[in-house]
Amino acid sequence: MAYILLRHRDIPDISAIDVYKKNGGFEAFKQVVTRLKPDEVTAIIKDSGLRGRGGAGFPTGQKWSFMDRNNWPHYVVANADESEPGTFKDREIMESNPFQFLEGVAITAYAVSAHDAYIYLRGEFWQVAHYLDKKITEMENAGFLGDRLFGLDSSLNIHTHLGAGAYICGEETALLESMEGKRGQPRIRPPFPPAFGLYGKPTVVNNVETLTNIPLIISKGAAWYKSMGTQDSAGVKVFSLSGRVKKPGNYELPFGKTFRQLIYDYGGGVIDDRPVKAIMAAGASSSLIVADKKALDTPMDYASVRTLGADLGSASVIVIDDTVNIDWVIKKTIHFFKHESCGKCTPCREGNYWMYHLIERICNGEGTKEDVALLRNVAMQMQNKCLCALGEFATMAVVTGIERFPADFNSRIVQMERQHD
Amino acid sequence: MSLAEKYPREVKQILTKYPPEQKRSAVMPLLYLAQTEEGFVNKEAMQDIAGLLELTTTELASIIGFYTLYHDKKEGKYRIQVCTDLPCALRGADKFLEELCNNLGIKVGETTSEGLVTIEAVKCLAGCDKAPLFQIQGDDGLEYHENMTVDKTLELINALKNSGKEMK
Numbered sequence: 001m002a003y004i005l006l007r008h009r010d011i012p013d014i015s016a017i018d019v020y021k022k023n024g025g026f027e028a029f030k031q032v033v034t035r036l037k038p039d040e041v042t043a044i045i046k047d048s049g050l051r052g053r054g055g056a057g058f059p060t061g062q063k064w065s066f067m068d069r070n071n072w073p074h075y076v077v078a079n080a081d082e083s084e085p086g087t088f089k090d091r092e093i094m095e096s097n098p099f100q101f102l103e104g105v106a107i108t109a110y111a112v113s114a115h116d117a118y119i120y121l122r123g124e125f126w127q128v129a130h131y132l133d134k135k136i137t138e139m140e141n142a143g144f145l146g147d148r149l150f151g152l153d154s155s156l157n158i159h160t161h162l163g164a165g166a167y168i169c170g171e172e173t174a175l176l177e178s179m180e181g182k183r184g185q186p187r188i189r190p191p192f193p194p195a196f197g198l199y200g201k202p203t204v205v206n207n208v209e210t211l212t213n214i215p216l217i218i219s220k221g222a223a224w225y226k227s228m229g230t231q232d233s234a235g236v237k238v239f240s241l242s243g244r245v246k247k248p249g250n251y252e253l254p255f256g257k258t259f260r261q262l263i264y265d266y267g268g269g270v271i272d273d274r275p276v277k278a279i280m281a282a283g284a285s286s287s288l289i290v291a292d293k294k295a296l297d298t299p300m301d302y303a304s305v306r307t308l309g310a311d312l313g314s315a316s317v318i319v320i321d322d323t324v325n326i327d328w329v330i331k332k333t334i335h336f337f338k339h340e341s342c343g344k345c346t347p348c349r350e351g352n353y354w355m356y357h358l359i360e361r362i363c364n365g366e367g368t369k370e371d372v373a374l375l376r377n378v379a380m381q382m383q384n385k386c387l388c389a390l391g392e393f394a395t396m397a398v399v400t401g402i403e404r405f406p407a408d409f410n411s412r413i414v415q416m417e418r419q420h421d
Numbered sequence: 422m423s424l425a426e427k428y429p430r431e432v433k434q435i436l437t438k439y440p441p442e443q444k445r446s447a448v449m450p451l452l453y454l455a456q457t458e459e460g461f462v463n464k465e466a467m468q469d470i471a472g473l474l475e476l477t478t479t480e481l482a483s484i485i486g487f488y489t490l491y492h493d494k495k496e497g498k499y500r501i502q503v504c505t506d507l508p509c510a511l512r513g514a515d516k517f518l519e520e521l522c523n524n525l526g527i528k529v530g531e532t533t534s535e536g537l538v539t540i541e542a543v544k545c546l547a548g549c550d551k552a553p554l555f556q557i558q559g560d561d562g563l564e565y566h567e568n569m570t571v572d573k574t575l576e577l578i579n580a581l582k583n584s585g586k587e588m589k
Contacts, residue, residue, distance in 0.1 A: 085506040085545040123490040124546055124556060126563035159438050164449055165489030167544065181445035181474070183487040199443055240549065242508040248550035284507055284545075318508050318549075332507040339544055342487075 004236050005212050006252045008096035017138045020099040026144050028218035029106050033150050041111040045214065047222035049234030054079055054170070054207030055282060055314040057233075057302050066194035067112045068202040075203040076109045076117040077179070077193075078211055081163060081170040083122055085336060086283035086316030089238040089250050090208035094121075094128050097212065098135045102158065104211030106144065107218060109156050112204050116157050120175050123164040132160050167340035171388045172205040174342065185344045186388035209238055229255035233301035233312075241267045243319035244274070253300075260296040263319055274321040278405070281305055282313025284333045285393035287400040288326065309400065326408035330401045331359045337394035348391035351382040355398060365412045372409045376402045424469040428454055432473070445474050448484060452491050457560060460500070461492040489543065490558065497532040497539035499581055500558040501574070505542045508549035517553035518542060520571045525578075537582055 003010050013019040020026070032041050046061030067074055078101075082090040093101055109117045121129045136158050139145045147155040161179055168174045169184040176198050178184035197203020213235065217225045226234045233255035239262055242248045246268035253262070259279055263269065270276055279295065280286035287310040289295050298304050305312040320329060338352035358375040361367045379395035386392065402409055425432045431454055439446040448470065455466035462485055471478045485491040503518045518529065522540055525533055532539040548554045551567035555574075566577065 082547045083545055086508045086549055087545075088547040088549055091547050122547070123488070124563060127565070130562075161438070161446075162449060162453065163488070164452070164491055165543075166487065178449070179446055180443070181448035181476075181484075183484055199440065242549035242552075243511040248512075250550070280507075316549075318511070320511065324511065329507065332510055336506055336544055 001254075003252055004216055005093060005100075005209060005238055006097065006250065007100065014097055015099070015135075017099060017135075017142060021142075024219060025099055025215075026103055026142075028215040029103050029110070029144065030150055032107055032110050032218060033152060033154050038111050038113055041107065041218070044218060044222050045111070048217045048225040049222075049229075050210065050213055050217065050225065051233065051302070052207055053209035053213075053237065053314065055084070055285070057312070060206065060210055063194065063206070064108070064112050064204055066192070067204065068195050071195075071202050073116070073201055074112050074114040075198045075201055076105060076112060076114045077172075077175065077198060077203055077205045078105050078117065078119040078208055079170065079172065079175060079205050080119050080121040080125065080128075080208045081167075081175060082125075082208070083167040083170050084283035084285060084314055084316055085333075086242050086280065086318045087240050087314050088242075088316075089240050089314075091125065091128060092250050093208055093212050093238070094125075094132060098132060099139070100215055101208055101212045102132070102135060102139060103144075104214040105158055106156055107214050108204060108206060108211060109158075110154065112202075114204075115155050116159070118179060118198070119158065119160045120169070120179055121160060121162055122169070123162050126162065129160045129162050136160070166342070167336075168342040168388070168390060171390065174388065175205065176203065183342070185342045186390075188387060230299065230301040230303075232303040237300075237315050239300065240314075240316045241319070242316070243280075244271045244321040244324070245269070245319045246271055255301040256299040256304075258297050258299055259291075259317070262300065262317060263296070267319070270319065270321050272321075274323060276319055277322045277324065278320040278326065278329070280318040280320070280397070281315065282311050283316035283318065284336050285313060285389075285396055286310060286318070287396045288320075288329070288404055290404050291320075326401045326405040327359065327363050327412070330397045331356075331363050333397045334359050334394065337390065341390060341394070345386040345388075345391055347382045347385040348394065351378055351391070352394055354378050355394070359398075362409065362412070367409075367413055369410075369413055372402060372413070424451070424455055424466055425473065436473075445476065448474055448476070448481070449488075452481075452485065456492060459495060460498065460558075460560065461495055490563075498537055498559065500539045500541055501555050501578075502541045502543040502546075502558060503553065503555040504544065504546045504548070506545040506549075508545070509552035509554065512549075512552040514553045517569070517571060521574055524571060524575060535582075538578055 008014045042064045050060045051057040105117050163169045166184045169178045171186050173187035174184040193203040229235045239251045251266045276291035279289040289308050289310050334355045338356045341348045341352050343349045379398040435447050435450045451470045455462045467478050467481050505514045553569050554567040557564050
């Protein structure tokens with residue numbers, strides 16, 4: 001099957017504007033500006049079943065339709081803050097197929113009647129931002145950005161904006177705060193960005209991969225897009241495969257392939273041919289999935305992964321084999337969230353701090369059964385008490401790790417208790 | 422010399438990116454500009470930016486402290502920032518970092534004696550399939566180095582040492 005998002009793998013020079021144009025580039029943008037009303041564009045995206053690829057899976061067209069029409073100007077912000085451990089898809093898209101992404105931004109801006117769009121990139125993507133700046137200039141020179149687009153009254157400018165190292169800025173309201181020149185701390189929602197976004201104006205925030213889907217959906221139609229994937233999860237997804245596999249990398253697949261297919265058919269199987277022990281489907285924010293036969297044969301779509309007590313999220317599949325202890329895994333994830341907690345909500349700020357102390361003790365072989373129970377207790381107390389999802393995410397691996405892999409927590413404790421007997 | 426005097430073109434370009442009544446948005450690119458030369462934002466630059474954007478230096482300090490890529494004190498000319506998060510650690514990043522430090526005779530967070538490189542452990546860099554990896558934060562932005570070995574890294578450090586750039 002031809003690539004839809006990672007098209008540079010079929011057409012190596014697609015990052016050159018002439019090559020992109022020769023392969024149908026900017027035709028979709030021209031079509032919407034010259035022939036469609038903004039609402040008609042939104043209707044196509046709604047019909048396609050496209051859902052947000054940043055992790056939440058919210059229907060994209062529906063998000064666009066929430067834009068407040070009594071408050072102007074409107075903004076589009078592309079979320080290129082890609083910082084979830086295990087996720088590295090947006091970077092490949094921007095580095096290798098930049099114009100399709102930028103065209104997606106342009107079409108989105110037309111659909112919500114925005115004349116300025118910003119791309120918020122994590123600070124580490126310094127080189128990507130400079131590369132996109134060049135591509136934006138090329139688009140301006142070719143007449144695809146600026147004033148009087150296609151000889152009509154439409155105008156659009158796209159700007160890049162670099163963050164400076166903060167996972168929380170991937171959360172859309174923290175991202176907007178950061179863009180406004182503040183510390184990146186989430187806002188209380190509602191109001192959501194389509195009502196109160198950048199500078200208090202209606203704003204659509206979409207992930208890079210989401211936006212990159214849009215030009216081809218416009219060109220080929222909603223029915224074409226919907227014909228791929230599953231009923232609940234339409235279309236294709238870039239799965240970032242990492243961890244203990246032979247061939248880690250990005251794999252663009254229709255929704256509905258199984259974990260087994262991803263790990264063995266595409267990822268070449270596990271290093272040293274060990275068995276898979278656990279899967280994290282949504283990066284460090286995942287619930288830990290016990291990799292039994294049922295799990296391995298579960299289709300990777302939003303609804304099916306939920307039946308395993310987990311979420312597909314951004315489809316960042318981290319593979320853990322039987323050489324790895326789960327207490328060490330959650331020590332890594334807690335350390336991440338402790339570092340990345342923005343400090344605004346007490347349960348997240350303090351909870352992560354104490355969870356890290358407990359897991360360190362447990363991993364060092366100095367923990368007791370009570371410590372494991374306390375760790376779980378602290379995690380449970382953090383849930384549903386924070387403004388954004390980070391506080392929640394930090395507890396997923398902890399709670400499911402203790403519940404689903406109890407032996408990994410007991411072994412060292414039992415050893416220690418024997419020493420003390 | 423103030424930031425606006427030293428980089429008039431860059432400052433103007435940064436300010437025009439955002440609506441004129443929202444100039445506070447320029448704080449992040451201005452902070453990057455301010456740490457170009459020395460690798461950190463010094464007191465004078467903080468006052469310059471505060472003046473340009475009508476902020477207090479306290480507000481600026483809180484922003485510098487919040488984001489990991491801004492620094493308020495001098496470290497090595499180059500910061501080698503190794504990702505040790507879960508996916509990278511599953512592919513040997515912790516061991517890589519330890520061996521690198523042993524070879525350089527420093528601990529994580531420390532700087533080599535001649536002031537060339539500081540070794541840091543950082544959070545996910547979105548390159549999990551190419552671990553071990555690190556970025557180098559230096560005088561010219563950030564640069565990724567992926568699928569690294571300790572030997573390749575030591576060669577790279579040597580090349581930086583011999584790059585002829587004057588050490589401060």
